[in-house]
Amino acid sequence: MNYQGTLETPVGPRVRIDGKEYDYFCGTSYYCLHGDRRIIEAACKAAEQYGLGPATSWDVPPLQEVEARAAAFFGTTHAHYFVTAYLGTFYLVTALQDEFDIIFVDTKSHYSVFDGIKGVGKPIVLFAHLDPDDLAQQLQKHLKAGQVPLVITDGVFPMTGAMAPLRDYQSILQKYDKYFLCVDDSHGVGVLGANGRGSCELHGVMGDSVYFCGTTSKAFGSFGGIIPGDTVLMGKIFRNVRVTLGASPPPVPAAAAAAMGIKILSEEPELRAMLARNVAYLRKKLQAIGLPIQNSPVPIIILYSLPSVDLAAVQRFLEEQGIMVRYIPPRGYSDAPDSDAIKITIFAQHTVEQLDRLVEVLSRAL
Template identity: 30%
Template sequence: MSLLDKLDAVAAARKALLPEGVEVFGTPIEEVYSSTEARIGDHRILFLGTNNYLGLTFAQECRDAAQEAIHNEGTGTTGSRMANGSYSGHRALEREFAEFYQCGSCIVFTTGYQANLATISGLAGAGDIVLIDGDSHASIYDGCRLSGAEIIRFRHNDAADLEKRLRRLGERSRSTLIIAEGIYSMLGDRAPLADIVKVKDAYNSTLLLDEAHSLGVLGETGQGLVEETGLLDRVDFITGTFSKSLGGIGGYCVSNHPQLDQLRYVSRPYIFTASPTPATIASTRAALKLLREGVELRRQLWKNVHQLYSQLKELGYRLGPEPSPVIATILETPQQALALWKGLLEQGIYVNLVLPPATPEGNSLVRCSVSAVHTSEQMDHVGKTFAMLRETIFQ
């Protein structure tokens, strides 16, 4: 097989699954009207497939901050954080994140993917162990591979299985990095953080928690699962992203361990990537302030979550195990999932289609992302559309 033949195989597999002319992955969004509405082709659609949990992409404070930063500092830094790419805004955002989490220090990265890539590969290395939840995000897997550490998976959300694997490691548990997520991106379920922390402490291991989908969503001030469970001081490292509740792009890691700052000198993804633009940093700083003050936004978000989750459950759809802003409908076959995705789009609702191997246990998913700025009427329309499609597609 030549170098390019494997890509031809991918194209053939896509063609066999997807109807001609249906652009499922990377659907072009022609115009964006608000945090919840846009245009695809000739159709006005309702966004239900973004991670815009607090609806801050159109917040006036964020847009004003970004525009001012472009005017004052230009469109980009044209350099890495280790060269010319650390502006005063980057350092200010790091201080603000550290203060938000009551942690000693923070590092800001260019993307959330890079935050995991850089943090994991900087913390772990050859001779170390990384114990990861089996449903971990691709950025976690890739960070582990880059680290050169031995990778061991434990069963999803199974602290007993985690404990068993640590017990087998013996003294090597002390050089083990455990990784879990606040809310998992495919099925929307939380990690059993209290149980994981208890096991971590018993074996003197180190714990990294990815709060990408739980930042702004869980906890009174939006810190995430660490705040909801009261375990902030028991988690060693917290990573997350700006591209969901903060409505931008970028990532971070916070910790009370003084060694965090040394990652700047050993993490290749940090050293060799251009830094976030001034506009991104400025809008993120404004969004973080809104997130901290966003108690009402979180209340509205969870009201919308419970409304849609209960509607779909009553209709008989198989869903993820618990309500969260990630509401996954689990289908038996890729063809069923595609039919539901296409039917929703034809009715003006954009969601995400997720197919194996990117899904847990080989399931096919239609994945909804609920926002605080969805109206009750929009949620009701979504529920009625799912009801109509269940009668027409699955009978």
């Protein structure tokens, strides 16, 4: 990543970087919970009471609490909490490895998806980015009679904010006797859907063949990966994924913070409403100055392919005016476009004045 300085405050709509104050439109702390006093206090209390970790034992209340709260939040009977969401797709495909034959993956899926699917030793077929028609063609071309496909994709792509057409994918897969659809939904959980359960909830994609993993390090304001599911899935995880046996669990303070973050989003749905209003407002304002911005509930906006516009210079101008956005070089991340880009992240806590000022300064820079 093209980091632009040292952050000297908790993440929020206003931060200090290298001694200067900025309106902040970077990162993934969609509700600014990483700096919420309740989360910080939960982490500190857990560290004082239980230490940093249980030395491989899971019998520590904060670790149990985060899984219980996650299961309740996502409407499942169980949830598994683990040290990093980067391992989420590895957990899923390894847990299911005895039940499918070929993996089909979006070409611009996150690095963690590609790293995660390598370890199971199954054939891997790429399909075009966000393209259900190409997925259907690849399935028809590569899947033999009786074979079971596993399709895997990001739910929300991290640089562009594009949403995978999950309903279309499931419709295609339902033509087969058995299939699996797995979603890395790190940017969707806590944000999308009527209850904040993520991309699968938003698109109405569900069933025994649909699985997703997420993170507590973005919307929930802490650290660690999460996989909601039933008793059967948990059994497959603990039977097939040796990380659960060979690695220590997440630090106890992180677990306590994650549990508190889930509790806050469970009990304060107005946070999701605030974020949705800000997302809709900023998209409308950017459209009003002529930018090709689509309507979407995702709090990620990308500017790219603007003729005769030096986006690196635009980012520098915004920074000079006290506004921090992220410049992305061509192909600078897993789903970044071939041209350079600017990524804007929207928080629930951004004020209308901040959003208006961003649009005004941006219009002068373009």
